[in-house]
Amino acid sequence: MSKPRSRRGGGRPTIADVARKAGVGAITVSRALREPGRVSEDLRRQIQAAVDELGYVPDPNARALASARAEVFGVLVPSLTNNVFAEVVRGIYDSLSDSPFRIQIGNTHYSGLEEERLLQVFGSQRPAALIVAGIDQTPSARRLLENAGCPVVQVMETGPDPVDMMVGFSHLNGGRTAAEHLLEAGYRKIGFIGARMDPRSQRRLAGYRAAMEAAGLFDPRLITTTPVPSSVSLGRELFRDALAKMPTLDGVFCNNDDIALGVLFECHRASLDVPKQIGIVGFNDLDMMQVSFPSITSVRTHRYEIGTRAVAMALAAIAGNRPDQRIIDLGTELIRRESTAR
Amino acid sequence: MSKPRSRRGGGRPTIADVARKAGVGAITVSRALREPGRVSEDLRRQIQAAVDELGYVPDPNARALASARAEVFGVLVPSLTNNVFAEVVRGIYDSLSDSPFRIQIGNTHYSGLEEERLLQVFGSQRPAALIVAGIDQTPSARRLLENAGCPVVQVMETGPDPVDMMVGFSHLNGGRTAAEHLLEAGYRKIGFIGARMDPRSQRRLAGYRAAMEAAGLFDPRLITTTPVPSSVSLGRELFRDALAKMPTLDGVFCNNDDIALGVLFECHRASLDVPKQIGIVGFNDLDMMQVSFPSITSVRTHRYEIGTRAVAMALAAIAGNRPDQRIIDLGTELIRRESTAR
DNA sequence: GCCTTGGATGGTAGCGCTACCATTTGTCTG
DNA sequence: CAGACAAATGGTAGCGCTACCATCCAAGGC
Structure with a gap:
């Protein structure tokens, strides 16, 4: 029975x-x-009872329409399967x-045009906040x-000119640190290997290059890149x-850990000793x-924390107290391991 | 100037x-x-021109409220960082x-209660379709x-009693196939190693157990599991x-590839020959x-395709032609490699 | 030539909620 | 004890869109 309403x-x-x-007003x-x-204690209890009894759940669409504000965080990332972004997204989810x-997550597939399109779509909903990866928007x-x-929070990297707020780290510094570490360890012919050279990868490459040039060891033939998406096999x-x-290569800075693992496996296969020869x-x-085996030296980044901090900043801004510090640099950390211990 | 409207x-x-x-009606x-x-060709053109000129984008909230239907797919997965679900989600995104x-993605963290809560939240939006991982709902x-x-499409596995539609494969068969392959290759003391034993992992274990029992080689001490989330180091x-x-273990079926990789590395470290000794x-x-190195035998699953097929089924159902075949089994495929070639 | 039919278009009335502005009541001040 | 004020509650009027039901007009049938 009961075809209740409209x-x-x-x-x-x-x-x-x-x-x-x-027995109260809507x-x-x-x-x-x-x-x-x-609302007074009394009414609150009465209302809660009615809500429970009826199983009432507010309609978010009606709410958004009436208040001109949807309770939605729009998140734009270039990839869903790249572990790096997955961690950021996890941080966002957990904090929220x-x-x-x-x-609401949008996948830009590393495309500026797609990013514009998604921003348009997201914007039409009047989201409560936007979190976007990168600082190189069109x-x-x-x-x-x-x-x-x-x-708006831009995440993954820091730069001079935020749209609103930023959480990330310097990819240039990260790349330089990696190269400098290899140099200090005594490697000389140090290659750079990178796939899908997005702007952040480019800056890591720039950091590598700066270190190599400072040491007087830079050579463009040391660089190997491809636009293809990254993977271990690649x-x-x-x-x-x-x-x-x-052929005289004696070290590599890999643009990410998947690449590094692929390099390690190839060394095994080719019987190249890591860290002695490479x-x-x-x-x-x-x-x-x-x-x-051997364990691999890597530049640690704080991906999960980028997500949680971005949410914290956005939440603060929504609550009306925008943080003083609009740019948060979480830095990077070189973790030395066996793969560079010679 | 122009404080246009309300x-x-x-x-x-x-x-x-x-x-x-x-110059037409709303x-x-x-x-x-x-x-x-x-709408007639003429008006359509006129309207399109007006849309372009004004930069009009429909308000999805108003639309959802008026039509009692939001253009939203709700997706529920137990983890965002697990590559397996990330691939499914990528398939969903690409198809949509x-x-x-x-x-809209919800992360259940492998919790039935959390799944209920999210279903409640999602349901309140009147989504166009729901895609949920797993078949063991409370x-x-x-x-x-x-x-x-x-x-509603349940994904990742198949079972006898779909809520509505299903796309996945049999984890039991997958587990059995893996164990049978090890047996055929001549291994005898075959262990099972698994982390975060969710229902799908349990069924893979059951498949392993069935194969081992059939061979008269089952021993509960061969099983090593933990509720901790899976990782290579684990x-x-x-x-x-x-x-x-x-100590006489001569083979392992790993619940997933991360575990398998961790096992391989430990074999390197302990100088255990793969595939000769393990x-x-x-x-x-x-x-x-x-x-x-060596390459690792694995049971291939069609994760991306699960996502695309789930969307295709849902879209068909929305369009009014629910597919005849409500359960799609994408199967698994054993990929033989060096790690079991002895 | 009148009536039917169907395609194109428009008007009206909400969808379920909240912003804005009362109204009511109780409390405090001088 | 009047007046001021704050706290608690409610009424009204939309938010921007679409379902439903006209209305209109041209084409076709008898």
């Missing part, structure tokens, strides 16, 4: 049903749910799990962010290319770096 | 603005955007990128799915435990399995 909607309880049952129910402090905010994407009318292939091009440094310090 | 909303163009500019604009076929549907979660009023540790418990089989066949 043509659509399927007859779920509305705020009016709750109000009727609790607006009081609304307040009791959103700002309990502004006890809040009323929902999360001019039009940047304009969309500036006019989004909500807090790391192996690129290393073989690099070695073919430059030194290897990775980037990100994934868990497996510490376990591999 | 108190809220920030003055973005609405459908009424477009209608005015195009409803015609709405139709032109959603069902272009029902040209559609008007947005995606009774109350299952009820929520049955009453969701939209297509694989190493568990293998050491397994070996301590059962045979290793992984599960999922991640890219790195083919590259490692």
Whole structure:
């Protein structure tokens, strides 16, 4: 029985049903749910009872329409399978799990155009905040962010000119640290191997280059890159290319840990001793770096924390107290291991 | 200047603005955007021009409220960083990128309670479809799915009693295949190593057990598991435990590839020859399995395709032609490699 | 030539909620 | 004890869109 209400909607309880049952006005129910402090203890209890009994759940669409603000965090990342972004996203989810905010992720596939499109889509929802990876937005994407009318956090790297707020680290410094470490360890012919050279990879390469030039050891033939997405198997292939091009190679800074692992495996296969003949440094310090044999030196990045800090900043801004420090640099940390210990 | 419209909303163009500019009724604009076929060529062009000029983007919240249906796919997965689910999610995103549907992901953290909570939250939005990982919903979660009023696809595994539709494969068969392969290769003391024993892992274990029992070689001491989340380093540790418990171990079926990689590294470290002294089989066949040294035999699963097929089924159901075949079994495939070639 | 039919278009009335502005009541001040 | 004020509650009017039901007009049938 009971085809309760109108043509659509399927007859779920509305705020009016709750109000009727609790014997109060609809607006009081609304307040009791959103700002309990502004409703008397008595009514609050009555309303809660009615909510429980009816199984009332507010309709977020109606709420968003009426308040011109959706309880949604828009998150834009270039890849969903890259462990690095997955960790950031996990940090975001974990920080938001006890809040009323929902999360909507967009995958830009490393494309500026796709980023613009998604920003358009996200913006139409009037999100509570936007978190975007990277600092190299197209001019039009940047304009969309500036006019989004909500807090914006750029993550993954730091730069001089935030749209609003930033959490990340310097990829240039990370790359330089890695190269300097190899130099200190006594390696001389140090290659750079990188796949999918996005802007952050480019800056790591720039850091590597700076260190090599400072040592007077830079040679463009030491660099091996490809636009293809990164993978362990690709790391192996690129290393073989690099070695073919430059047989005297004695070290490599890998743009990420997958590549580094691929390099390590190829060394095993080719019976190249790591670290004696070849030194290897990775980037990100994934868990497996510490376990591999030999274990691999890597530049640790604080990916999960980038996610949690970004949310914390956005939440603060939503609450009206934008943090003084609008740029947070979480830094990187070189973790020395067997792969460069000679 | 121009504080265009009402108190809220920030003055973005609405459908009424477009209608005015195009000299038509609002409803015609709405139709032109959603069902272009029902509007005459002429008006359609006029309306499109007005849309472009004003930069009009429909408000999805208003749309959802008015039509009692949000253009959202709700996706529930137990983990965001586990590569397996990341691949499924990527398949979902890629299949939906040209559609008007947005995606909302929920992370259940392998918790039935959390799954119920998220289902509640998602349901309140009246999503266009729900995609959930696994088939072991709690009774109350299952009820929520049955009453969701939209297509539901359970993914990752197949079972006898779908809520609505299913795409996946049999973990039991996968586990059995792996164990049988090790047996055929001549291994006898074959261990099972698994972390985070979710229901799918349990079924892989059951498959392993069935094969071992059929061969008369089952021994509970061969099994090493932990509720801790899986990782490469954990694989190493568990293998050491397994070996301590059962020093005559000559093979391992690893619950997933991360574990398998950890086992391989520990074999290197302990100078155990793979595949001569220890045979290793992984599960999922991640890219790195083919590259490692030695390469690792693994049970390939079709994760990306699970995502694309799930979307295809849901889309068909939304369009009104629910597929005849409500359960799709994508199967598994044993990829034989060096780690079991003796 | 009148009536039917169907395609194209528009008007009206909400969808379920909250912003804004009362209104009511109780408490405090001088 | 009047007046001021704050706290608690409610009514009204939308938010921007689409479902539903007209209305209109041209084409076709008898």
